[in-house]
Amino acid sequence: MKGVFEIPLTRGVRLTAVWDDRFKTGCLSATLLAPHTKKTASLNAILPYVLRRGTARCPDSESLAAAMDELYGARIEPAIRKRGEVAALGFCADFPDAAFLPGRPDILSGTAYLLGELLLNPATRGGRLRGDYVRSERQNLIDDINAEINDKRAYASTKLVEAMFRGESYGVSKLGTLADAAAISPYALTKYYKELIATAPLELFYCGAEEPERVARVLREALASLPRTGAFAMPTTQVRTGFGDVKEKILRETMDVTQGRLVMGFRLDRAASQEEPRYAALAVFNALFGGSATSRLFLNVRERMALCYYAGSTVDRNKGAMFVSAGIDPDKFDEVHDEILSQLASLANGFIEPWELEAAKRGVIGSLLASLDEPTGLEGLYLDRAILGSRPGPEEFAALCELVTAEDVAAVASEAKLTHTYFLTAEADGDA
Amino acid sequence: MLKKKEYALVGETAFTAETESGLRVTVVPKPGFRKSMAFLAVNYGGADREFTLSGERFSTPSGTAHFVEHRLFEVEGQANALTTLSERGANANAFTSPDMTAYHFECTDSFFENLRLLLQFVSTPYFTGEGVDRERAIIAQEIRMMEDDPEDAVYYALLRCLYAAPALRESVAGTEESIAAITAQTLRSAHRAFYTPRNMALVVVGDQDPKRVLETAEELMPETFAPMPVRVPEKPEGPLPLKMSDQRAMDVGAPLFLAGAKTKSGLLGRESVKFELTATLALSTLLGSASPLYRELYDAGAINETFGYDFENTAGYSQLSFGGETQKPEYVCMRVLEEAADLAARGIDPAFFARRKKTALGAALRAAGSFENICCNVAAGGFSGYDYFNTVEVLNTVTAEDVRAFLAEYMTVDRCAISIITKKGQST
Numbered sequence: 001m002k003g004v005f006e007i008p009l010t011r012g013v014r015l016t017a018v019w020d021d022r023f024k025t026g027c028l029s030a031t032l033l034a035p036h037t038k039k040t041a042s043l044n045a046i047l048p049y050v051l052r053r054g055t056a057r058c059p060d061s062e063s064l065a066a067a068m069d070e071l072y073g074a075r076i077e078p079a080i081r082k083r084g085e086v087a088a089l090g091f092c093a094d095f096p097d098a099a100f101l102p103g104r105p106d107i108l109s110g111t112a113y114l115l116g117e118l119l120l121n122p123a124t125r126g127g128r129l130r131g132d133y134v135r136s137e138r139q140n141l142i143d144d145i146n147a148e149i150n151d152k153r154a155y156a157s158t159k160l161v162e163a164m165f166r167g168e169s170y171g172v173s174k175l176g177t178l179a180d181a182a183a184i185s186p187y188a189l190t191k192y193y194k195e196l197i198a199t200a201p202l203e204l205f206y207c208g209a210e211e212p213e214r215v216a217r218v219l220r221e222a223l224a225s226l227p228r229t230g231a232f233a234m235p236t237t238q239v240r241t242g243f244g245d246v247k248e249k250i251l252r253e254t255m256d257v258t259q260g261r262l263v264m265g266f267r268l269d270r271a272a273s274q275e276e277p278r279y280a281a282l283a284v285f286n287a288l289f290g291g292s293a294t295s296r297l298f299l300n301v302r303e304r305m306a307l308c309y310y311a312g313s314t315v316d317r318n319k320g321a322m323f324v325s326a327g328i329d330p331d332k333f334d335e336v337h338d339e340i341l342s343q344l345a346s347l348a349n350g351f352i353e354p355w356e357l358e359a360a361k362r363g364v365i366g367s368l369l370a371s372l373d374e375p376t377g378l379e380g381l382y383l384d385r386a387i388l389g390s391r392p393g394p395e396e397f398a399a400l401c402e403l404v405t406a407e408d409v410a411a412v413a414s415e416a417k418l419t420h421t422y423f424l425t426a427e428a429d430g431d432a
Numbered sequence: 433m434l435k436k437k438e439y440a441l442v443g444e445t446a447f448t449a450e451t452e453s454g455l456r457v458t459v460v461p462k463p464g465f466r467k468s469m470a471f472l473a474v475n476y477g478g479a480d481r482e483f484t485l486s487g488e489r490f491s492t493p494s495g496t497a498h499f500v501e502h503r504l505f506e507v508e509g510q511a512n513a514l515t516t517l518s519e520r521g522a523n524a525n526a527f528t529s530p531d532m533t534a535y536h537f538e539c540t541d542s543f544f545e546n547l548r549l550l551l552q553f554v555s556t557p558y559f560t561g562e563g564v565d566r567e568r569a570i571i572a573q574e575i576r577m578m579e580d581d582p583e584d585a586v587y588y589a590l591l592r593c594l595y596a597a598p599a600l601r602e603s604v605a606g607t608e609e610s611i612a613a614i615t616a617q618t619l620r621s622a623h624r625a626f627y628t629p630r631n632m633a634l635v636v637v638g639d640q641d642p643k644r645v646l647e648t649a650e651e652l653m654p655e656t657f658a659p660m661p662v663r664v665p666e667k668p669e670g671p672l673p674l675k676m677s678d679q680r681a682m683d684v685g686a687p688l689f690l691a692g693a694k695t696k697s698g699l700l701g702r703e704s705v706k707f708e709l710t711a712t713l714a715l716s717t718l719l720g721s722a723s724p725l726y727r728e729l730y731d732a733g734a735i736n737e738t739f740g741y742d743f744e745n746t747a748g749y750s751q752l753s754f755g756g757e758t759q760k761p762e763y764v765c766m767r768v769l770e771e772a773a774d775l776a777a778r779g780i781d782p783a784f785f786a787r788r789k790k791t792a793l794g795a796a797l798r799a800a801g802s803f804e805n806i807c808c809n810v811a812a813g814g815f816s817g818y819d820y821f822n823t824v825e826v827l828n829t830v831t832a833e834d835v836r837a838f839l840a841e842y843m844t845v846d847r848c849a850i851s852i853i854t855k856k857g858q859s860t
Contacts, residue, residue, distance in 0.1 A: 362541075
């Protein structure tokens with residue numbers, strides 16, 4: 001890596017360029033940051049897909065695909081990500097490095113211009129986003145929401161989050177609700193789109209062999225018609241605290257499944273998640289509790305007790321929440337539920353072996369450093385950084401992880417408050 | 433001795449050698465990268481159930497290769513190897529496919545320590561009855577997880593339509609019934625037969641010294657003088673499906689389907705690479721997102737972004753498949769086959785084909801950027817006699833006529849079977 005450059009392009013638009021000639025594919029992304037709310041979730045989720053249907057110059061999928069074929073199969077894919085209560089929506093592109101192509105074509109410019117067109121010059125009719133495209137993507141969005149049930153593990157997580165964060169924007173799924181999706185009209189979406197490109201912060205990311213100054217120049221041209229009139233306020237996430245006395249609420253649903261899916265939701269103290277040294281502790285805690293192959297959940301629930309194929313934890317630092325998920329025999333709910341809580345209690349009481357603390361640190365640092373060797377890994381890291389504001393870089397963060405003590409881990413464990421448990425289980429005999 | 437070979441078209445260099453014991457070693461240097469990957473593959477997978485070793489015949493239950501993979505991480509008198517690798521910050525895992533079992537790790541630190549452990553634990557089994565019983569419960573949960581997954585269900589139902597041979601019809605994990613018959617002795621026999629250096633390959637991708645990798649492999653994979661296993665071949669499969677369709681209901685949001693056909697079998701070497709590239713180009717030309725047919729079906733709302741295609745070449749057999757979520761599975765399948773017949777009769781527009789080839793070149797380069805993909809393909813190439821890094825060179829030889837001929841031969845009504853998952857309580 002030759003360096004990471006942050007270049008402000010225009011008002012509310014920042015380019016992060018990782019200058020690196022080790023890769024065979026370059027990576028370019030353009031991401032608008034908008035509040036994720038019940039009102040906006042479906043609009044955010046559909047917008048990149050409608051824009052991806054066609055531009056003024058390439059108005060349909062065939063002509064767009066032809067343009068991308070000429071760029072040696074450059075891909076420009078719609079992306080919608082939820083980080084806390086921030087929606088990150090736009091496009092992620094990757095394209096082969098010119099050095100490996102006959103005649104060294106200028107793939108970067110071609111991809112950047114096409115990306116700019118997708119974002120700023122969509123196919124329209126009478127000044128509105130095309131009605132046929134909006135209606136067709138609306139149906140696709142409705143189908144996607146209905147298809148959430150196909151992946152039982154993900155479905156169980158969605159149901160838990162919905163129940164646990166009822167009344168908070170975070171509880172709304174990334175795709176929004178069926179009713180909101182069905183209500184999207186070409187008029188409303190066009191209005192929302194125009195407002196968004198004028199006022200939302202726009203994060204650009206590039207990783208590849210081209211000089212950052214050149215990348216900035218190309219992107220300035222590609223985005224020359226970007227309207228910029230807003231305040232570009234960075235959307236934020238509301239973190240609620242004070243769940244100390246909340247009693248666990250257990251929800252069950254039955255379905256035609258052979259395996260039960262258990263998900264448990266914990267609230268974490270705000271300070272534990274959003275400040276960097278505390279986040280290092282949270283990351284190490286998660287690896288130790290359920291985020292790695294040396295974790296308590298993997299070694300006990302799976303290996304020692306043979307109760308599942310997967311059992312693991314994830315944390316959302318933006319919202320201050322932790323989720324534990326396991327696929328288990330429908331009859332083993334109590335056993336698994338109790339074991340998970342007793343492992344958490346043991347950590348909270350400070351029973352932490354030096355080897356497991358060390359292993360958790362090696363795991364967190366190892367995967368962080370490995371992600372610096374992948375363009376998409378870098379893209380994700382720098383997007384998270386943009387959303388949370390200026391933070392230490394990955395190397396400094398790795399150094400902070402080294403400093404985490406057993407007391408820090410115990411402190412995070414004791415801050416975790418279980419508020420909701422969701423169990424998707426088999427219909428007949430497994431139903432308690 | 434290490435042989436160095438440079439591949440200008442993809443900008444890679446590979447060092448290859450064979451240890452005294454016959455283990456194939458390949459090192460692909462990646463200067464400037466902090467992470468390295470090591471990948472130890474065995475030419476043995478879920479489809480290898482019947483074999484002979486020194487004349488003795490073995491018949492193993494479905495799921496044996498996968499069970500070996502799960503239990504092999506156990507080390508006598510020490511911590512489980514997965515735990516030890518993870519403790520050192522390595523990201524380790526393993527998988528079993530119909531024709532390969534592979535153990536791999538990626539790390540940014542302690543590479544040679546980890547490599548030694550990898551070579552040791554894979555070549556030193558420690559199978560106990562108690563461990564096997566515990567693992568059976570874990571694998572049963574893995575099997576149930578797959579049973580509940582509509583994409584797995586639609587895929588295996590298609591395989592059961594296409595193939596007669598049990599080994600090609602079943603998931604590598606086996607069934608809860610078949611794994612009940614697996615004992616520590618089953619695992620020992622399978623390991624003794626297949627985990628012999630001559631039947632294995634080691635691939636390392638990263639900024640590591642090839643000579644030291646080879647020396648480590650020489651030291652830890654000594655000559656075993658073990659006989660090579662001989663697979664008992666399945667009864668030859670005819671070109672047509674066993675059954676034309678399968679339909680089942682599940683708790684899904686929208687119906688989905690997967691249609692497919694058996695293609696060539698017994699492919700080896702460069703021919704198999706060319707056939708695979710031809711198949712992929714044919715499918716992308718016919719129904720990829722750049723095709724007129726994709727646009728027609730997508731614009732009509734008959735397919736959504738889940739629609740896609742695949743070509744697989746494993747365990748001596750190959751098949752094509754296409755499908756996704758749709759309210760009209762039979763209609764979509766019929767339109768695909770009509771369009772295929774049309775293209776086969778009309779021929780492929782040269783300009784369109786030239787563009788599709790540019791995209792195929794981009795895709796080959798993208799794939800060559802992934803460490804795991806390099807490892808997997810270099811190992812598979814070693815087992816079936818082709819050189820992965822020549823992919824781009826082979827791609828350049830595929831013609832529009834190859835693609836047309838592929839569509840004419842395989843994308844036909846009598847060859848394609850269809851597997852459909854309907855929504856429970858809703859009929860199609």
